[in-house]
Amino acid sequence: MAIIKVIEVLANSEKSWEDATKNAVKQASKSxxxxKSAYIVDQSVVVREDEVTEFRVNLKISFEVK
Known part of the structure:
Protein backbone atom coordinates (compact mmCIF):
# COMPACT_ATOMS: atom_id res chain seq x y z
CA MET A 1 0.00 0.00 0.00
CA ALA A 2 1.36 3.42 -0.96
CA ILE A 3 1.13 6.45 1.29
CA ILE A 4 0.48 9.68 -0.63
CA LYS A 5 1.03 13.10 0.92
CA VAL A 6 -0.36 16.36 -0.48
CA ILE A 7 1.19 19.81 -0.14
CA GLU A 8 -0.14 23.14 -1.36
CA VAL A 9 2.18 25.33 -3.44
CA LEU A 10 1.86 28.83 -4.89
CA ALA A 11 3.87 29.83 -7.98
CA ASN A 12 4.03 32.56 -10.58
CA SER A 13 5.31 33.33 -14.07
CA GLU A 14 5.43 36.30 -16.38
CA LYS A 15 4.69 33.98 -19.36
CA SER A 16 1.66 31.77 -18.63
CA TRP A 17 -0.23 29.61 -16.14
CA GLU A 18 1.43 26.57 -17.73
CA ASP A 19 4.86 28.03 -17.06
CA ALA A 20 3.85 28.89 -13.48
CA THR A 21 2.74 25.26 -13.00
CA LYS A 22 6.04 23.95 -14.36
CA ASN A 23 7.92 26.34 -12.05
CA ALA A 24 5.98 25.06 -9.04
CA VAL A 25 6.71 21.41 -9.79
CA LYS A 26 10.36 22.13 -10.57
CA GLN A 27 10.88 24.04 -7.32
CA ALA A 28 8.96 21.51 -5.22
CA SER A 29 11.01 18.64 -6.68
CA LYS A 30 14.16 20.16 -5.16
CA SER A 31 12.97 19.18 -1.68
CA LYS A 36 3.05 11.81 -8.70
CA SER A 37 0.62 14.58 -9.71
CA ALA A 38 -0.32 18.24 -9.46
CA TYR A 39 -3.86 19.58 -9.26
CA ILE A 40 -4.52 23.23 -10.05
CA VAL A 41 -6.77 24.61 -7.33
CA ASP A 42 -6.88 28.23 -8.46
CA GLN A 43 -5.50 30.59 -11.10
CA SER A 44 -5.17 34.36 -11.02
CA VAL A 45 -3.35 37.20 -12.72
CA VAL A 46 -1.79 40.49 -11.71
CA VAL A 47 -2.88 43.47 -13.82
CA ARG A 48 -0.86 46.66 -14.03
CA GLU A 49 -1.82 49.58 -16.28
CA ASP A 50 -4.48 47.46 -18.04
CA GLU A 51 -1.98 44.71 -18.91
CA VAL A 52 -1.56 41.22 -17.46
CA THR A 53 1.92 41.19 -15.95
CA GLU A 54 1.96 37.97 -13.95
CA PHE A 55 0.20 34.60 -13.95
CA ARG A 56 -0.31 32.84 -10.60
CA VAL A 57 -1.34 29.28 -9.75
CA ASN A 58 -2.24 27.53 -6.52
CA LEU A 59 -1.45 23.80 -6.79
CA LYS A 60 -1.86 20.69 -4.72
CA ILE A 61 1.12 18.44 -5.33
CA SER A 62 0.87 14.76 -4.46
CA PHE A 63 3.89 12.60 -3.73
CA GLU A 64 4.55 9.11 -2.48
CA VAL A 65 6.10 8.72 0.96
CA LYS A 66 8.57 5.86 1.14
Missing part, protein backbone atom coordinates in the same frame (compact mmCIF):
# COMPACT_ATOMS: atom_id res chain seq x y z
CA UNK A 32 10.17 16.66 -2.35
CA UNK A 33 10.82 13.36 -4.11
CA UNK A 34 8.43 10.95 -5.85
CA UNK A 35 5.98 13.61 -7.09
Missing amino acids: VKNI
Whole structure:
Protein backbone atom coordinates (compact mmCIF):
# COMPACT_ATOMS: atom_id res chain seq x y z
CA MET A 1 0.00 0.00 0.00
CA ALA A 2 1.36 3.42 -0.96
CA ILE A 3 1.13 6.45 1.29
CA ILE A 4 0.48 9.68 -0.63
CA LYS A 5 1.03 13.10 0.92
CA VAL A 6 -0.36 16.36 -0.48
CA ILE A 7 1.19 19.81 -0.14
CA GLU A 8 -0.14 23.14 -1.36
CA VAL A 9 2.18 25.33 -3.44
CA LEU A 10 1.86 28.83 -4.89
CA ALA A 11 3.87 29.83 -7.98
CA ASN A 12 4.03 32.56 -10.58
CA SER A 13 5.31 33.33 -14.07
CA GLU A 14 5.43 36.30 -16.38
CA LYS A 15 4.69 33.98 -19.36
CA SER A 16 1.66 31.77 -18.63
CA TRP A 17 -0.23 29.61 -16.14
CA GLU A 18 1.43 26.57 -17.73
CA ASP A 19 4.86 28.03 -17.06
CA ALA A 20 3.85 28.89 -13.48
CA THR A 21 2.74 25.26 -13.00
CA LYS A 22 6.04 23.95 -14.36
CA ASN A 23 7.92 26.34 -12.05
CA ALA A 24 5.98 25.06 -9.04
CA VAL A 25 6.71 21.41 -9.79
CA LYS A 26 10.36 22.13 -10.57
CA GLN A 27 10.88 24.04 -7.32
CA ALA A 28 8.96 21.51 -5.22
CA SER A 29 11.01 18.64 -6.68
CA LYS A 30 14.16 20.16 -5.16
CA SER A 31 12.97 19.18 -1.68
CA VAL A 32 10.17 16.66 -2.35
CA LYS A 33 10.82 13.36 -4.11
CA ASN A 34 8.43 10.95 -5.85
CA ILE A 35 5.98 13.61 -7.09
CA LYS A 36 3.05 11.81 -8.70
CA SER A 37 0.62 14.58 -9.71
CA ALA A 38 -0.32 18.24 -9.46
CA TYR A 39 -3.86 19.58 -9.26
CA ILE A 40 -4.52 23.23 -10.05
CA VAL A 41 -6.77 24.61 -7.33
CA ASP A 42 -6.88 28.23 -8.46
CA GLN A 43 -5.50 30.59 -11.10
CA SER A 44 -5.17 34.36 -11.02
CA VAL A 45 -3.35 37.20 -12.72
CA VAL A 46 -1.79 40.49 -11.71
CA VAL A 47 -2.88 43.47 -13.82
CA ARG A 48 -0.86 46.66 -14.03
CA GLU A 49 -1.82 49.58 -16.28
CA ASP A 50 -4.48 47.46 -18.04
CA GLU A 51 -1.98 44.71 -18.91
CA VAL A 52 -1.56 41.22 -17.46
CA THR A 53 1.92 41.19 -15.95
CA GLU A 54 1.96 37.97 -13.95
CA PHE A 55 0.20 34.60 -13.95
CA ARG A 56 -0.31 32.84 -10.60
CA VAL A 57 -1.34 29.28 -9.75
CA ASN A 58 -2.24 27.53 -6.52
CA LEU A 59 -1.45 23.80 -6.79
CA LYS A 60 -1.86 20.69 -4.72
CA ILE A 61 1.12 18.44 -5.33
CA SER A 62 0.87 14.76 -4.46
CA PHE A 63 3.89 12.60 -3.73
CA GLU A 64 4.55 9.11 -2.48
CA VAL A 65 6.10 8.72 0.96
CA LYS A 66 8.57 5.86 1.14
